[in-house]
Amino acid sequence: MFFVVLLAYVGGAQLSVTGFGASELGPAFFPPAGVTVAALLLTRRAQWPVVIAAVILGESAVDLYAGYELSAIAGYVLANSVEPLVGASVVLALCNGVPDLRHRKDLFLFVAGACLVGPLVGGLIGGATVAAHFGVWWPGAALRWFASDAIGALVVAAPILLWRKQFPILQQRPVEACGILGTTAALSWLAIWTGLSPSLLILPALAWAALRLDVLGAALAGAAAAFSANLRAASGLTLFDGVDLSPSGRMALIQILIAVNVLLAMMIAQEGAARREAARGRAVEQQQRQRLQTVAEVLHSAAHPAALAAVAGVDYSAVYKPAEGTGSLGGDWYSVLPLRNDRIYLAVGDVVGHGLAAVEDMVQLRSAGNAYAYQGLGPGRILDELNQFAGGLSQAEFATTLVMVFDPPSGMLTYSSAGHPPALLRRAQTGEVIRLGEANGSVIGPFCGFTYEEATVSVAPDDVVVMYSDGLVEGADRGVDAGIAELEHVVASWSPDALLDCEALAAEVASTPLGDDVCVLVVRVQAPNPPLPSLC
Known part of the structure; x- marks a missing residue:
């Protein structure tokens, strides 16, 4: 567990800096936020220190490599350690255990704890650290931190939590799954490049994933959209050119749009799954009625010989x-x-x-x-x-x-x-x-x-x-x-x-x-x- 979290954290943090342009654009996509909160949700509390130790070591290594001061490193380590602890604790308390994101209530509670409360606490600490060392406006720094970690928690933690429950769906349709994820990534890149509305291009692909691959498919397609959109945005923004906002503000809007589309797709998947389950239930009930009718007819015929x-x-x-x-x-x-x-x-x-x-x-x-x-x-x-x-x-x-x-x-x-x-x-x-x-x-x-x-x-x-x-x-x-x-x-x-x-x-x-x-x-x-x- 320690080395898995460490490698995932370091790789995701380095990608956030070099691939998503965190140093220039502020509220970039931060995948490690999803890795750490998912790791805590899926392990016993007795193992949480192992996960937090991996976070501390990984964040310290990335920050030392970037050349940050020790006081800034301490602030970043504190923010990225407290954030998943708070988010996971809130989710577990609200859901009375590990959330099942196939259900609407658990999805909302997961978003509330892991994607809102946890990143907000982390943003307050991390934003204060950024403001102290770089002389920027603290509320803006806190908001940028919150946005990057919230989208990271949503699109990375959700597939991890759903993986064991719904992976067989992907095994049944591997070619279609690859096609859906590739299409979603391509449309996300196209939306940022051309300035077309992400909802116009991305949401249909996410809905396709939701209806064919259930909630896990919607979550994975959301991750593909987030990675692709942020990679393209780091090369230059075309979307929201007409909006009087800084690049950081426009990037924040992109994260919000991606998050909303992913949540909509996951809700579509939940609704589709509920309807399919209801249809299966009706079919089973009909079969049961037919079997009972057959049994009744046999018994009745025996009591009423022709x-x-x-x-x-x-x-x-x-x-x-x-x-x-x-x-x-x-x-x-x-x-x-x-x-x-x-x-x-x-x-x-x-x-x-x-x-x-x-x-x-x-x-x-x-x-x-x-x-x-x-x-x-x-x-x-x-x-x-x-x-x-x-x-x-x-x-x-x-x-x-x-x-x-x-x-x-x-x-x-x-x-x-x-x-x-x-x-x-x-x-x-x-x-x-x-x-x-x-x-x-x-x-x-x-x-x-x-x-x-x-x-x-x-x-x-x-x-x-x-x-x-x-x-x-x-x-x-x-x-x-x-x-x-x-x-x-x-x-x-x-x-x-x-x-x-x-x-x-x-x-x-x-x-x-x-x-x-x-x-x-x-x-x-x-x-x-x-x-x-x-x-x-």
Whole structure:
């Protein structure tokens, strides 16, 4: 660290004197100001004495070579040692650590501490030293010192601080990076030589660097502009010829223009990076939504098979239709499951909401209900167990469900409801439609303490049971009661064979467009098989 800082300091200071004309023009470009403040920001405080020792040795060597008096050398050493200490301390205190110049706030705090406060303190000390030994006006000397070190801190320290974070960007586009830096340097030289506005020539190149090479590219292009402009200015100023200022004053304006353009370019880079990050975030979010939708579709398809397995004792059909305009699947389900002793389990349910969470809860509740039914539990006990099971689901909200167990040999249908719309039973002999609204308990959700009652009704061959979710009977143009009444009318007027066409039934009864998912399960009781003839 010591020798790196020493060599960089001596080289930059000597270039400032011989290349940028510091001895003649006053507020020349002073690159070591950026080297020292960056070195302090990137090292632990315990290593700061090593950096300051390199500054002291480097400044002393340059000043002795220039033939300055020992008292002047002491003043210059003090100014160039205190300046980075103050600037780095202020930046670290304001940023709570090393600043990340990719962020707007840290960039402003870096400029405040390293490019304003530090150089101002250094300018007061250095300007006093210059005034004492050369008999010049102290405020003017302090201002010239401040200007040279401020631009040096900005365009040299910024690339150093950004290098480790964004160097891969340069590795990806080495040819373009060289072209941008070369173009910026050439345009800066041209601006000073021709007297054209630096903003007119330099800012487009800096913006190009900002948009293609991010903040590091803008900072490096700013350094190229500063080096090139100051090298050309040392050979003679054409810019601001019409302004009534001394060469030192005109040089100060050039430094200000360069600093403003570099800051603008770095802010453009930050804005571009933020927009690209937001676009990447939106793309990732979209991909995540697509993956979740795919998972939901797979789970939903497993719970709603296209081909319905035959079940002895009943004819049945089912349909699921997603709500229109939601863009995601919902938590409606149905289940038809043969049980032991020739019984049949029937269920329709509805989990609140849409998307993967609702589908996951739906699949778990459907599978759990099937398992409880297969164990031989009655409808009331099935809902008791489902309610307790729902309390352990990580995403459980609320669900309604209607479960039935049909015993074909006895013709008895036992059912229980958890806040679900009542099934309709159509008698084949009379055409009467009955609402199975008894045994209706609380919805299933993350709470306990509820018990569910059961009700039993006898059914005969060709009787039809219609089970459905609320999306079939509820809509923007009617309430649930009105929808159930309309469904009753359709069930009473259609034949049993027609009612088994769930697609047609849903199209006839459901509101359009569908504001909610629709699930319909229609079951027709088969006539019992005749007994086999005796072989005696």
